[in-house]
Amino acid sequence: MRTTTVLVIGGGATGTGIARDLALRGVDATLVERGGLGSGTSGRSHGLLHSGARYAESDRVGAEECIEESRILKTIAGECIRDTGGLFVQLTGDDPEYFEEKRSACEAVGIPTETLDDEAVRDRVPEIAADVERAMEVPDAVIYPSRLVAANAADARDHGATIHTHAPVEAIAADDGRVQHVTVGGSVDERIEAEYVVNATGAWAEQLAEMADLDVKMKPTRGVMLSVEYDGLGPVLNRARDPDDGDIIIPHEGEVVLGTTSVEVDDPDEYPREDWEIERTVEECAAMLPPVADAPTVRTWWGVRPLYAPDEDERGGRGISRGFFxxxxxxxxVENAVSVVGGKLTTYRQMAESTADLVCERLGVDAESETADRRLPGADDPDRLDEFVATFDAQGETDAGVVGRNQE
Known part of the structure; x- marks a missing residue:
């Protein structure tokens, strides 16, 4: 039997963020992840660091969280981020009222915008669709999740946390109102006894909670991403319309990532991957940037969003909210356990801070979070960040064309 003060289950951005936050507060933390770090949702995203503009008119609180966290990450995460800026592009046939509503909502939230006419848009993106009418510039950026997750884990480790990859949870023993111990296989192959247990498994939170006879209802949805050959795109491109398939294009150094679809799945591990999703995503993205229609595909992957069912059922509709719970x-x-679900990669640090706050309150630890002001290790050194990625087997599909490029 191993012992730890806090056991964090799940090695994505939120889980590693929680381990880092706790370690910086002096709390003994152990993290277990069934695969390499970021092998779930975090490493299989489209790599967009949201400015909040996507949610501004539908979820003001979520948009405020995004712009605040985006600014923090641009300060602390260094080479985990590429500050490209972004454009919301209005094409002929797109509702101009939607554009105006989003612009007004961004202003109300405090997201800076600038409206560009068609000529100015072509100056920024020469191969933009011929029927572009205008665009709104917002402070979107690109994020490299493999580096981000690995840097969080490295900082947690350097401040006393223990990080175990390839260590799946096999059973949870809950009795007398507490989690008594957790059986972990793989590289650990032992029971772990913890004073407090954190379920940070994202789309898998329902399955993990069931091991402890807890009810966490999730409604995961899958989405396809394709990385295709295309060099020279500067800003992120978003379609200025209600969220739909194929409305985001992310620049990734000689490639662009096209995304995405949204289809509900029953099991975040086993689900169909349909050709129509690929075809529709390419077709819709090509409406903004025509050359991607015939660009060679480098890789294709699906990710699963960790959506919380009660919130989804209450709100309804795609893209309405990506708040966390x-x-x-x-x-x-069960007095010594918490699950953190929902959210998005952009707000992982806030999710981690909120969860660590609760854990510290329960443990009687009087220490404040430092993660908003403390730079990640290796932030200014991409080679060091990529060494962290290799150490924790954190390479994901999202940034496979960028991370480790100089590693032999």
Whole structure:
């Protein structure tokens, strides 16, 4: 039996962020991840660091979280981020009222914007669609999740946390209102006894919670991404319309990532991957940037969003909210466990801070979060960041064309 003060289950951005936050507060933390770090949702995203503009008119709180966290990450994450800027592109046939509503909402939230006419858009993106009418410039950026996750884990480790990859949870023993111990296989192959347990497994949170007879209802959705050969795109491109398939193009140094679809799945591990999703995504993205229609495909992957079912059922519709939820299982009769679900990669640090706040409150730890002001290790050194990626087997599909490029 191993012992730790806090056991964090899940090695994506949120889980490693929680381990880092706790370690910086002096809390003994152990993290276990069934694969390499970021092998779930974090490493299989489209790599967009949201400015909040996508959610401004539909979810003001979520948009405010995004712009605040985006600014923090641009300060602390260095070479985990590429500050490209972004454009919301209005094509002929797109509703001009939607454009105006989004611009007004961004202004209300505090997201800076600038409206570009068709000529100015072509100056920024020479091969933009011929029927472009205007665009709104916003402070979107590109994020390299493999580096981000690995740097969080490295900082956690350097401040006393223990990080175990390829260590799947096999069973959770809950009795007398507490999680008594967690059986971990793979590289650990032992039981772990913790004072507090954090479920940060994202789309898999329902399955993990069931091991402890807890009810966490998730509604995961899959989305396809394609990386295709295309050099020279400067800003992120977003279609200025209600969120739909194929409305985001992300520049990735000689490639662009096209995304995405949204299809509900029953199992985040086993689900169909349909050709129509690929075809529709390419077709819709090509409406903004025509050359991608015939660009050679480098790789194709699907990711699964960790959506919280009660919120999705209440709000309904795609892209309405990507807020996060901290579920204190003391309310369910298990006093030493919490699940954190929902959210997005852009807000991982805030999710981690909120969860660490609850854990510290329960443990009687009087220490504030430092993660908003403390730069990640290796932030200014991409080679060092890529060494972290290799150490924690953190390479994901999103940034495979960028991370480790100079590593032998």
């Amino acid at each position: 901290r579920l204190d299982h003391a309310d369910d009769g």
